[in-house]
Amino acid sequence: MDIEAIKQLKARYFRLLDRKDWAGWTEVWEQEIEHEMPADGTSFRGAREDFVAFVARALTGIVTVHHGQTPEIKLTSPTSATGIWAFVDRLKAGPDAQPGISEFTGFGHYHESYVKSDAGWRIKTQRVTRLRMDIGPAESS
Incomplete structure (x- = not known):
């Protein structure tokens, strides 16, 4: 049951992130977290609200x-x-994106740790590793 609960947690993570439901996405994280993405030099340690604001x-x-x-x-x-998830992420500039943002498709793995409390399972640490990144040119309007 705990493994299924962690799978459900990660499903919410992806859905809430893609929907830009920042209040909901905050709830998938433990209060104090660590995040690292070596491919772009991102490293964070601190309050989940600060991390979510950065991502938003x-x-x-x-x-x-x-x-x-x-x-x-x-x-x-x-x-x-602990968990390891293979993933694919696609990002594409919308009309409100900053100039120069390009289309991006990435492939890699999430390496995570989870903790369980009265609130259920939450993500405590996350390290995102990339196997490949396909970056396309920004579209001109």
Whole structure:
């Protein structure tokens, strides 16, 4: 049941992120989190609200589609777990995007840790590794 709950958590993560439901997306994270994305040099440690605000600013005007699959989830205690998810993400500039933003398709893995509390399972740490990035030119209007 815990592994299924973590799968449901990650499904909400993708749906809420792509819908830009920042209040809902905040709830998939533990109060204090760590995030790292070595491919673009992003590193964050601190309050989930600050991280969500950072992501919301970065994705202003960007349409995103995230698909995660083939989870490898390991329960490490009754209240902790780790997981690795293969993923594909697509980003494309919308009319409100900053100039020069290009279309992007990425392939890689999420490496995560989870904690369980009275609120259920939440993401505590996340490291995003990339296997490939296809970057297209920005469209001119």
